[in-house]
Amino acid sequence: MTRSFLLNDSVCKTFTSKCKRLFHPGPIFGMGIVIFLTFVGLWVHFSTLIYLWKSFACVNLFFCCSLSVFILRSYALSAWYGPGFVMLGWKPKDPKDQAYLQYCRVCDGYKAPRSHHCKTCGRCVLKMDHHCPWINTCVGYLNHSHFLNFVISAPIGCLYCCTLCAYRIYYVITRSFALFRFGYDYKVLFSFYELIILVIGLGLAFGVVLAVGGLGYCQIRGILRNKTAIEDWIMTKAQDRRDSDPTLKPMVYPYDLGWKNNLQQIEQLQQKNLKSKTAVLFRIGRPYSGIILPVTFGCRTFCCPPCSGESRIAVAIGDVVSVTRAHKRWYYGQILSPSHSDDVNSPKGSILPVTFGCRTYCCPPFGGKNHAAAAIGDLGTAHRR
Secondary structure, eight states: OOOOOOOOOSSOOSSHHHHHHSSSSHHHHHHHHHHHHHHHHHHHIIIIIHHHHHHHHHHHHHHHHHHHHHHHHHHHHHHHHOOOBOOOOOOOGGGGGGGGOOTTTTEEEEETTTEEETTTTTTEEOOOOEEEEETEEOOEEEEETHHHHHHHHHHHHHHHHHHHHHHHHHHHHHHHHHHHHHOOOOOEEEEEHHHHHHHHHHHHHHHHHHHHHHHHHHHHHHHHHHHHHHHHHHHHHHHHHHHOOSSSSSOOOOTTOOOOHHHHHHTTTHHHHHHHHHHHEEEEESSSSSOOGGGGGGHHHHHOOOSOOBBOOOOTTOOOEEEEEEEEEEEEEEOHHHHHHOOOOOSSSSSEEEEBBBBHHHSSTOOHHHHHHHHHHGGGGGOOO
């Protein structure tokens, strides 16, 4: 994929629009189930396990919380990032390539390779797999790895929750009968509402194991073949045509690179190589100390810091920075100056304000080819110092 159509989620590109996509019945219901099952697991932990095996209870608590956070994070990021959409009105650089591409009348542009138009999203989606109502968007190029993490971790967590709920019910029933056999005036050790919650939790967890587990199997099988659900359907239709007409040439699937390379593409292990090709170089025109909330860079920069765990990097006038992405008033980049290249403590990738550089290069962020060429051409001497 080339930089001309490799865009971030251009439909929901603002913080408010991304929050609106999360606050939808699908994501709310899905994350609500995960949170509910997490509290059920913690209830079993504090009501039963902590009194029986203290050492195991500590391990169980850590495993339960860590797995729940990972599931929620993968689920939220799948909806937050979005699949990535083809630019409206996109055309290939070489006009000869238009003969090999489909034209989308809705988006008024050509479809990039492996992209398809989604009627629900209203855009052509990069490497579209399917539209998922549970994340309120499509599964595609940008969020496929997060979606894969979710469909693998969710069945594991729900299967573990099933085990905890079943053990709690078994423990209460067997303990009640044991007390009765020894002549104690026993009573049921949990209330009616607790029993209802345990049964509901057991049913929800088992349902998620079956539904999401089956989806995870299909996703893993498609990823190892580097074949999306739509492409699998297209290949099935092509094979049916050749079965009915043996004179047609065999249909060769061009994207299967072997299961190892296919898995690397989905997990984006070669993402650094892509970033280096699409990065834009900047020369620093204003120093920045690395403070999280810089007051001197304006109210908008101060009040709209990125919600990210990356550190802020201090830069000086004349430093060269390779910028790979932007968010409102902030850039994400890496210092390329020789004075910082030998510093083992300098972060590999950090965040800094948009106004850190010369106005010639900072407006607009991630501009067109002329903007990138001007920045790289002017900074050509920086790498030869």
